[in-house]
Amino acid sequence: MLLLLMLILVSHAWSVKPQQPPQNIFILAGQSNMAGRGGVTNNTQTNTLVWDGIIPPQCQSNPSILRLSAKLKWVQAHEPLHADIDFNKTNGVGPGMPFSNAVLTKDPNFGVIGLVPCAIGGTNISEWKKGSFLYDQTVGRTQAALQGGGVIRALIWYQGESDTVTREDAELYKQRSEKIFVDLRSDLQIPMLPIIRVALASGLGPYIDIVREAQLQNDLLNVQTVDAKGLPLEPDVLHLTTPSQVRLGEMMADAILQSMLSTNKTGPSYSNAPAKFSNFVSYSWMISLLLCSLCLILNF
Numbered sequence: 001m002l003l004l005l006m007l008i009l010v011s012h013a014w015s016v017k018p019q020q021p022p023q024n025i026f027i028l029a030g031q032s033n034m035a036g037r038g039g040v041t042n043n044t045q046t047n048t049l050v051w052d053g054i055i056p057p058q059c060q061s062n063p064s065i066l067r068l069s070a071k072l073k074w075v076q077a078h079e080p081l082h083a084d085i086d087f088n089k090t091n092g093v094g095p096g097m098p099f100s101n102a103v104l105t106k107d108p109n110f111g112v113i114g115l116v117p118c119a120i121g122g123t124n125i126s127e128w129k130k131g132s133f134l135y136d137q138t139v140g141r142t143q144a145a146l147q148g149g150g151v152i153r154a155l156i157w158y159q160g161e162s163d164t165v166t167r168e169d170a171e172l173y174k175q176r177s178e179k180i181f182v183d184l185r186s187d188l189q190i191p192m193l194p195i196i197r198v199a200l201a202s203g204l205g206p207y208i209d210i211v212r213e214a215q216l217q218n219d220l221l222n223v224q225t226v227d228a229k230g231l232p233l234e235p236d237v238l239h240l241t242t243p244s245q246v247r248l249g250e251m252m253a254d255a256i257l258q259s260m261l262s263t264n265k266t267g268p269s270y271s272n273a274p275a276k277f278s279n280f281v282s283y284s285w286m287i288s289l290l291l292c293s294l295c296l297i298l299n300f
């Protein structure tokens with residue numbers, strides 16, 4: 001009888017092992033350097049763009065890094081992260097995987113990461129405004145990502161290369177990008193959603209510095225900038241190489257851990273407490289049952 005009780009308890013312990021939806025969700029949005037073009041080069045023989053398939057250790061898959069697929073399912077993430085999102089282009093290594101691996105290396109208790117890729121190559125800031133396909137897709141995918149629980153830790157935004165072609169677009173970049181951030185926060189109902197934006201390393205036109213100026217000067221609260229300037233580029237002089245994406249991902253990880261550490265003190269978001277608390281409750285419940293059975297054994 002007791003043996004049976006023990007068996008039931010043990011099997012219960014196995015069955016309550018939680019299946020893990022991601023606790024820490026990050027939205028990845030922007031254009032090609034966010035989608036990832038590291039290792040993508042022009043094969044001059046076939047005149048096509050091909051990815052070299054090289055995945056450095058910092059970009060490897062890990063059961064604790066998931067991605068929301070185009071079909072809105074959580075799957076284990078692997079390079080190229082945006083293959084089914086930016087599907088008309090040849091995708092390579094981007095910042096999402098090295099970012100996630102760096103976060104988990106620096107904070108092994110961080111919990112499962114869920115990435116929501118939304119970036120599309122070649123898109124200018126106007127194509128992201130509220131009501132556009134890209135905007136709606138980002139909101140819709142984020143809402144789908146939250147169905148299993150978890151918290152949106154940040155929007156990571158790397159975009160603006162396409163807004164460097166005319167002076168007018170470059171000068172309007174600050175206002176246009178801030179409007180999108182404000183609208184997204186409002187439509188996602190996360191008024192203080194942390195945003196990490198990347199200051200450009202390259203651009204399609206001559207007005208890179210005007211866009212960078214907008215990116216480096218943050219008037220909105222809870223927006224941080226990580227500067228990609230100087231990171232080595234592919235021969236196309238537009239896209240970050242794979243090692244550059246690894247470096248950028250590490251910089252993003254430092255930025256997010258730093259900001260979560262500082263918001264932790266003052267209150268919101270960074271806490272795995274609820275998950276730990278429920279584990280604690282169920283484990284302490286099982287332990288007391290085990291102790292009771294032991295008492296019974298001793299009484300016999």
Ligand SMILES: *[C@@H]1O[C@H](CO)[C@@H](O)[C@H](O)[C@H]1NC(C)=O
Pocket residue numbers: 042043044047048049
């Ligand atoms: C590849 O390079 C050739 C020669 O430089 C150029 O004409 C062509 O447009 C490039 N193709 C792609 C897909 O970028």
Ligand SMILES: *[C@@H]1O[C@H](CO)[C@@H](O)[C@H](O)[C@H]1NC(C)=O
Pocket residue numbers: 085086087088120
């Ligand atoms: C892919 O290309 C098709 C045809 O040009 C276009 O309608 C569609 O919007 C593109 N989608 C993406 C995600 O680039």
Ligand SMILES: *[C@@H]1O[C@H](CO)[C@@H](O)[C@H](O)[C@H]1NC(C)=O
Pocket residue numbers: 124125126127169
């Ligand atoms: C942005 O890109 C779209 C699509 O290529 C184009 O129609 C539009 O004119 C561009 N807008 C600006 C402000 O550059």
Ligand SMILES: *[C@@H]1O[C@H](CO)[C@@H](O)[C@H](O)[C@H]1NC(C)=O
Pocket residue numbers: 260261264270271272273
């Ligand atoms: C933030 O606070 C939670 C709950 O107090 C704690 O578990 C977690 O380790 C803290 N995180 C950091 C980075 O200090």
